[in-house]
Amino acid sequence: MLDExxxxxxxxVSESLTDQPQLIAREFQERMSGNICRCGAYSNIIxxxxxxxxxxx
Amino acid sequence: xxxxxxxRAESPAHAAAQAATVDGARFIAGGTNLLDLMKLDIETxxxxxxxxxxxLDKIETTSQGGLxxxxxxxxxxxxxxxxxxxxxxxxxxALLAGASGQLRNMATTAGNLLQRTRCPYFYDTHQSxxxxxxxxxxxxxxxxxxxxxxxxxxxxxxxxxxxDMAVAxxxxxxxxxxxxxxxxxxxIPIADFHRLPGNTPNIETALGAGELITAVTLPAPLGGTxxxxxxxxxxxxxFALVSVAAVIQPDGNGRVALGGVAHKPWRVEAAExxxxxxxxxxxxxxxxxxxxxxxxxxKITLVERTLASVMAQARVQA
Numbered sequence: 447m448l449d450e451x452x453x454x455x456x457x458x459v460s461e462s463l464t465d466q467p468q469l470i471a472r473e474f475q476e477r478m479s480g481n482i483c484r485c486g487a488y489s490n491i492i493x494x495x496x497x498x499x500x501x502x503x
Numbered sequence: 504x505x506x507x508x509x510x511r512a513e514s515p516a517h518a519a520a521q522a523a524t525v526d527g528a529r530f531i532a533g534g535t536n537l538l539d540l541m542k543l544d545i546e547t548x549x550x551x552x553x554x555x556x557x558x559l560d561k562i563e564t565t566s567q568g569g570l571x572x573x574x575x576x577x578x579x580x581x582x583x584x585x586x587x588x589x590x591x592x593x594x595x596x597a598l599l600a601g602a603s604g605q606l607r608n609m610a611t612t613a614g615n616l617l618q619r620t621r622c623p624y625f626y627d628t629h630q631s632x633x634x635x636x637x638x639x640x641x642x643x644x645x646x647x648x649x650x651x652x653x654x655x656x657x658x659x660x661x662x663x664x665x666x667d668m669a670v671a672x673x674x675x676x677x678x679x680x681x682x683x684x685x686x687x688x689x690x691i692p693i694a695d696f697h698r699l700p701g702n703t704p705n706i707e708t709a710l711g712a713g714e715l716i717t718a719v720t721l722p723a724p725l726g727g728t729x730x731x732x733x734x735x736x737x738x739x740x741x742f743a744l745v746s747v748a749a750v751i752q753p754d755g756n757g758r759v760a761l762g763g764v765a766h767k768p769w770r771v772e773a774a775e776x777x778x779x780x781x782x783x784x785x786x787x788x789x790x791x792x793x794x795x796x797x798x799x800x801x802k803i804t805l806v807e808r809t810l811a812s813v814m815a816q817a818r819v820q821a
Contacts, residue, residue, distance in 0.1 A: 455583045458599040458739065463588040479739035480603020 447477050448499050469499045504542050508550045515682045515717050518554050523684030523713030525550045530715060532575055533609035535602075536618045544628055545619075545635055559717055562586070568723035571680075574613035574716045578668065579604070581612060591721060592729030593748050597671035600733045603740050613716035616669055616679070616696065617708065620662035620766075621742055622651060633659045634704040644796075650744065653795035653802050655765040660704030661796070664697060664767050670748045671731055673760040673768035678720045684713040690720075697767030704766070727752040728817040732809055733762070745805045751817035755779035759810065761789065764802060782811035 451467050459476040460467045467473055474495045508525075512518030522528040527549030531537055540546035559575040562584050570586060581587060582598035602610060624630040624642040631640035643651055643661050652661045677693045691709050698707060710716070727750045735741040746762035757778050760770035774788030786807035793803060 456588065456595070456599065458596075463592050463595050476739055477604060480605055 447474070447495070450477070469496075471496065505544070505547055507541075507548055509553065510550060511553045512557060515554070515557055515559065515715055516686050518552050518557070519682050519684045519713050519715045520686070521550075521552055521713075522715070528552055528713070530554050532611040532614045533577070535606050535610045536614065540619060543626065545626065554715065565720060569721045572612050572719045572721070574611060574718055576612045578602070578607040578610045578612070578615060581668075582607065590724035591671075591675060593674060593731045593750060594668065594671040594721075594729075596729065596731035597667040597733075597746075597748060600731060600743075600746070601667040612668070612719055615666050616672075616716065616719070618664075618666060619707075621665045622662040623647065625662060634662060634700075634707075637703070637705045648796040648798045650742065650763075651796070651799055652766060653764050653799055654769060654790055654793040655699045655767070656794060657700045657702065657704070659702050660700035660766070662700065662704065662766060663763055664707075664765070665742050666768070667731070667733060667743065667746060667762060669693070669697070670746055670760050670762035670768040672719065672721075673770050674748045674750055674758045675721050675725070678722075679716055680718040680720060681710065681714050681716050683711060688717070693719075693768070694770070700766045707766075725750045725758070727757060728820045730813045730816055730820075732813050732816075734805060734809055745802050745809055747806070747809045747813045749810075749813050749817065751778070751814065751821070753821045755814075757817075759785065759789070759813075761806060764790075764793075764806065778814075782807050782814055786810055 451469060454466050456463045456467055457473055457476045459472050471492050474492050510521060529548035529551055531551045531553050537546055559573040561573045562576055563571045565571050572581060578598050582595045588595045622643055624646060625632050625634050630642040633639060633641050641660055652663045672693050679691045679693060679696050682688050696709050729750055731748045733743045733746040735743050743763035749757055749759040751757035755778055758775055760768050762768060771789050774785050777784040777788055790803055790806060
């Protein structure tokens with residue numbers, strides 16, 4: 447998912463279709479939607495993704 | 504699930520020819536809708552003809568300055584294509600508003616056009632449904648109809664077409680290219696592709712027996728501001744109650760189509776000259792003759808308000 451964002455692929459919640467999407471919780475939630483028990487908002491998973499995003503930023 | 508035969512097609516022409524020669528044949532592409540329906544015994548094909556791997560998965564620029572989208576291009580790839588994002592933004596937006604990442608990775612362009620309604624009475628095989636079992640009646644009429652159609656409906660069916668992508672393509676005047684079992688090809692304007700239910704809601708498109716979609720072509724870009732606004736019961740992974748797809752030019756003129764209200768993407772070209780006059784004028788013409796149920800009459804107000812929101816966004820973005 448982080449690679450997809452870094453490749454500039456927008457999601458439903460991205461402000462622009464052509465600008466670089468941000469590494470923010472809102473983007474993670476939308477991109478996780480439908481993946482994990484239909485629940486895109488488990489807060490610990492968001493925190494984990496954010497942590498990995500920062501480490502690799 | 505019932506047993507079925509599986510055939511991997513060798514070419515689009517082979518697929519169409521095979522589909523016409525074997526009884527109960529269905530094409531399978533991404534399978535995101537058909538496999539679910541087979542497990543529920545709603546679709547009961549005897550033969551599946553696999554049309555993956557036939558080279559129908561490319562997006563090419565046309566000599567008219569448009570795009571030719573192969574029938575098997577995945578929704579994810581179409582939404583992410585840089586030309587689509589730049590020149591046909593409402594198509595990217597509509598695709599990204601639909602389903603989930605996993606489904607978009609599998610779902611195809613042609614399959615999206617051909618997906619079946621999500622009417623709960625179509626899905627429940629214990630209920631009467633003229634679409635699933637012609638002549639059995641329509642349990643949705645007088646039933647739970649909050650999600651269902653408000654215009655172009657009939658006494659036989661009030662189901663809606665569930666696609667977001669198709670609503671954007673209707674605004675773009677997409678053309679659907681097909682091959683028939685005899686090897687001939689034709690082009691169907693998207694306006695003529697999906698049918699209203701009438702007395703035969705089981706017949707959903709203009710496709711003939713065995714006819715295979717090979718591509719969807721978009722004309723040259725329209726310019727303007729592209730917006731797809733989808734109103735649904737939760738913010739992600741849900742079908743539209745109402746959606747508005749619009750391309751609006753800086754002078755306020757433009758094009759608009761609705762999802763979630765009819766058996767097909769709903770566009771009334773004669774309503775579009777009213778766009779500079781505002782949402783109410785357009786909505787009145789778009790929905791003239793609507794016959795909602797008491798449970799979904801709210802969609803009439805919702806269309807006007809969503810259209811007003813879209814027009815306001817277009818003014819800000821212009």
